[in-house]
Amino acid sequence: MRLYQDSKGHWYGTQAEARKAAPRDWREVDVPTSKQELINWLSVHEVGALYKALAPEPQPPAQPSPSKLNPYAHSWVSWALESLQRGNKSDAEEMLIKGLKLQKGEVA
Numbered sequence: 001m002r003l004y005q006d007s008k009g010h011w012y013g014t015q016a017e018a019r020k021a022a023p024r025d026w027r028e029v030d031v032p033t034s035k036q037e038l039i040n041w042l043s044v045h046e047v048g049a050l051y052k053a054l055a056p057e058p059q060p061p062a063q064p065s066p067s068k069l070n071p072y073a074h075s076w077v078s079w080a081l082e083s084l085q086r087g088n089k090s091d092a093e094e095m096l097i098k099g100l101k102l103q104k105g106e107v108a
Helices: 015-021 035-044 071-085 089-104
Strands: 002-006 026-030
Touching (some): 002 015, 071 089
Antiparallel strands (some): 002 026
């Protein structure tokens, strides 16, 4: 059985209820269906008791923004990609190295 819980500790029986009451602020929780397992699960998870806020789900590390790439380096890297897509690996490698050196400030 599935229940839905928001970050404030409110429980919902259906996904539609969770979406309506807490848009984008809920998660799906698998709940046992046998009576004894359900009672144990409810006790362990303190359902119906005062609730401690959900710990935030771990977020993947942020990827560097493409806008942080030096415009000159970006042009060399873009050109390298186009060359690579055409099958010209040796030119692509040279252009990519030049773009990376520009990004690091090694080339004026």
